[in-house]
Amino acid sequence: MDPDDWLAERFEENRPHLRAVAYRMLGSASEAEDAVQESWLRLSRSDTDEIKNLGGWLTTVVGRVCLDMLRSRTSRREESLEIAADPAGGTHDPENEAVLADSVGLALLVVLDTLDPAERLAFVLHDMFAVPFEEIAGILGRTPAAARQLASRARRRVQGRTVDPEADLQRQHRVVEAFLNASREGDFAGLLALLDPDIVVRADATATRMGGSPELHGTEAAVANFLGRAQAVRPALVDGHVAGLWADGDKAQIMLRFTVVEDRITAIDVVADRAVLDQVTFTFLP
Numbered sequence: 001m002d003p004d005d006w007l008a009e010r011f012e013e014n015r016p017h018l019r020a021v022a023y024r025m026l027g028s029a030s031e032a033e034d035a036v037q038e039s040w041l042r043l044s045r046s047d048t049d050e051i052k053n054l055g056g057w058l059t060t061v062v063g064r065v066c067l068d069m070l071r072s073r074t075s076r077r078e079e080s081l082e083i084a085a086d087p088a089g090g091t092h093d094p095e096n097e098a099v100l101a102d103s104v105g106l107a108l109l110v111v112l113d114t115l116d117p118a119e120r121l122a123f124v125l126h127d128m129f130a131v132p133f134e135e136i137a138g139i140l141g142r143t144p145a146a147a148r149q150l151a152s153r154a155r156r157r158v159q160g161r162t163v164d165p166e167a168d169l170q171r172q173h174r175v176v177e178a179f180l181n182a183s184r185e186g187d188f189a190g191l192l193a194l195l196d197p198d199i200v201v202r203a204d205a206t207a208t209r210m211g212g213s214p215e216l217h218g219t220e221a222a223v224a225n226f227l228g229r230a231q232a233v234r235p236a237l238v239d240g241h242v243a244g245l246w247a248d249g250d251k252a253q254i255m256l257r258f259t260v261v262e263d264r265i266t267a268i269d270v271v272a273d274r275a276v277l278d279q280v281t282f283t284f285l286p
Contacts, residue, residue, distance in 0.1 A: 007048060011040055014055055018062045024124045025066035027109045027259075030202070035065045056135070063125055063139050070117035108158070110261050115154050122147050123154035172242035173285055175260045176235050180244055183230035188223060195219045196264040206272035207254070222268070230256075235285040245282055252277040 018039060022032035039062040051057045112120055118140055125131035125139075126147075133144040133151070140147055175194060182190030199222050203212035216225055233256060236245035244256035255277060259267035271277065 007043070010054055011043060011058070014058050017055070018058055021059060021124065021129060022062050022066055024109075024112065024128055025063070025120060026069060027113055028202075031069060035062055035069060038062075038065045059125070059129065059131060060135055060139060063121055063131075063136075067117055067121050067139060070120065110259065111158050113259075113261070113266070115157060118142075119150050119154035119157075122150035123158065126151045127155060169237075169242065171263065172258065172260050173235060175263055175265060176242045176244060176258050177285075179226075179258070179265060180230050180233055180235060183226045183228070183233075186228040188227060191223045191226060192219055194263075194265055195222055196261065196266040199266055199268070201225055201268045201270070203270040204273050204276075206274065207270040210272060212270055236282045237285055238280055238282045242285065243282075245284070247282070247284075252280045252282060255280065 015036060018036045019032055022035040023029060026032050026035065039058055042061050042065075043058065048054075112124070115123065121139065122133075122136050125136050126133060133147045136151075137144045137147040140150070142150075179191065179194050181187075182194065197219055198217070199219060201213070201216040201222050203214055208214050213221075213225065216222055230244065232246045233244040233254065234246075236243055236247075238245065238255065238257075241257070243258065245252055246254040253272075255271040257269040257271060258265055
């Protein structure tokens with residue numbers, strides 16, 4: 001077998017694990033795929049003769065990539081407090097988003113998003129994937145003791161913010177319904193009150209081709225995007241979470257996935273990909 005083909009096969013064997021690590025780190029299927037792809041590029045440029053444990057090496061690499069992405073995300077959020085955010089480039093591919101979200105749990109993803117990048121990496125790699133603190137320390141550029149402290153601090157924060165599933169579902173329903181009502185009625189102030197200042201609105205490739213912006217940042221851009229719209233979108237239970245859905249009979253046409261943190265919407269994903277929507281199971285909510 002050609003060495004390149006052999007390496008590609010070994011990488012594909014590790015891809016599901018790498019995607020799981022990246023998704024828990026980033027909370028976004030499209031960003032997770034980007035991180036996994038970057039780990040492949042780094043592998044293809046490396047001297048594989050020096051790699052003794054390919055799975056461990058790839059986990060470390062994808063961890064570093066995700067850490068850089070989280071730090072960059074934090075930096076962009078800080079900058080957005082000082083300057084108005086403009087629509088960014090790139091596309092969002094929501095393939096496997098529902099499956100990944102179900103495997104992690106939306107409530108946990110919301111809590112993980114409150115951790116700083118170093119805490120999140122230490123907690124995810126150690127508590128979820130049993131990566132030794134010695135390896136985590138190497139990624140963070142800190143001592144194993146410091147990595148252990150980061151994971152411990154993150155663990156306390158996660159445990160202290162455990163969300164009751166039923167109460168969380170009711171809260172999601174209330175916020176999503178209020179958002180859709182404000183959108184339909186053109187209620188600028190109502191929308192503004194529901195959105196986190198650092199909200200991100202992402203549209204998948206299909207929604208982008210239909211005229212949507214690939215990515216928007218900040219409340220002004222988000223309000224402008226949804227004001228007076230969502231006329232046919234209704235609250236629905238989708239894969240155990242509250243979403244906004246436009247359906248033709250029992251066939252979903254457009255889906256809005258919401259991330260709700262403390263009664264504010266921090267992210268909206270616009271999903272129009274037919275392959276994804278055909279796999280959606282939904283029930284409209286009253």
